[in-house]
Amino acid sequence: MRNERTKRLVTISLFVAIVVVLQTVATFINFGGFPITLTLVPIIVAGALFGPGVGALCGTAFGVVVAVMVITGADPSGAGMLALHPFITLTACVLKGTLAGLVSALAYHGLKNRNQTLAIFVAAALAPITNTTTLFLVIIIWFGGTFAALLGALMSVNFIIELVIDILLAPGLLRVINSYGKR
Secondary structure (H helix, E strand, O other), rough: OHHHHHHHHHHHHHHOOOOOOOHHOOOOOEEOOOEOOOHHHHHHHHHHHHHHHHHHHHHHHHHHHHHHHHHHHHOOHHHHHHHHHHHHHHHHHHHHHHHHHHHHHHHHHOOOOHHHHHHHHHHHHHHHHHHHHHHHHHHHHHHHHHHHHHHHHHHHHHHHHHHHHHHHHHHHHHHHHHHHHOO
């Protein structure tokens, strides 16, 4: 019993560490000023394995790293937003990640008893949809006008790249981890 709790804690900690390292590196892979978010894959898988709370935790870790990158200027589009609305920008960084992890994990756990394959594909699609939609809504509400239109156009390309990456990688990674765990 104690060994299982320790194993769970260590595994969740490893997922959080992977999220932090991957997002730090991914910040420097940009398209149009926006980093390509490769980090959603481990967030999706952690949420599928451990539930919505862990999905949200990993998403929050992602959001905190994004906020740090915005504050340091490593994320140029975020730094521009920060100059206009600091509190809103930093809140959006954390909120979009938390919601992406939470929503994808809720979807997975809501569907997994019916069809596990469908569940992970839906979760993999919902993470970037939630992440991008949350950020875009913040941009529309707080920044508006030409700024929102320009960022929206750039974000749409990032969204497509992230969606494809997540749908291709998350199901396979979850399958490998589940197969390894059954040994």
